[in-house]
Amino acid sequence: MGKDSKAKDAGGKGKGKQASSGGGDEAKGAKGKAKSDLGTCTYVKARHILCEKQGKINEAYKKLQDGWLSNGDKVPPAEFAKLASEYSECPSGKKGGDLGWFPRGKMAGPFQDVAFSTPVGATSAPFKSTHGYHIILSEGREN
Template sequence: MDDYIRLVARPALARDLVSGYFTQQIGQSAEQVHAEHILVGTQELAEKLYQDALADPDSFEQLAQETSIDTGTAPNGGDLGWFTRGVMVEPFEDVAFSLAPGEISEPVQTQFGWHVIKVIDHAEDRALTDDQISQAAQAESTRWLDDQRASASISSEVEPTPTPSTDVFVPPA
């Protein structure tokens, strides 16, 4: 029974307490954006798609389906759904959260390629889904742990193993 408490119950309780703490810190609602995007490999193509989307904003989803290299969102017209800050890479996120609904961004470069972003809706205080809360709690706990690691100083109190001497021991005669 002691082994069960030590190996299973205590770690599970600690995980639940930590998860609950971070979930409480996050809250139940946050600023969110609902956006679509087109991801391509070159700036030239992104510029062309941007101009095409500006000329006919209703064609954005079709352009995403036909040209985006993001295989996860292209079939859905580039729809990313709702997301909070801290989910997308910074250059993408900065632009997405600065646009008004219906606006289309100029091409934005990230480590994934070139994006053209269209904001569908922007909510200052939208309820978070359970998945969003879980993702945010995980991200917050990872950030906290990284901060702890960065500020920790680790030292070893163990003496290093001595290396054997190259002198051969000769017993007295």
């Protein structure tokens, strides 16, 4: 999913951000201004579900809709993590789909576009990338 040529350089920055923020106040501070900095943030913290088949990702999304989205609720990260563990075919599925913090330029094409445009706390609709079908839960953003 990541671009190999940038993963090593960006990886160090991502780990530093993850360690310094710990998902704490900085992510919460960004929450209030998420709409204004969607296109300008430098780092995103996200979870995802990856499936090879569209039918399987649609099944996972239906569970999210039935449980939370159809009521206008946000999906709790712990509940998203349970679905990722059950449905995701990505190695991150074993960690509840947790991708941690990653910088712009680390993820490929449509995945990056959706990750950096999904507001904090929101869940994306299913979308296709070169790796399969995804759903993303945005957990934080930083500049």
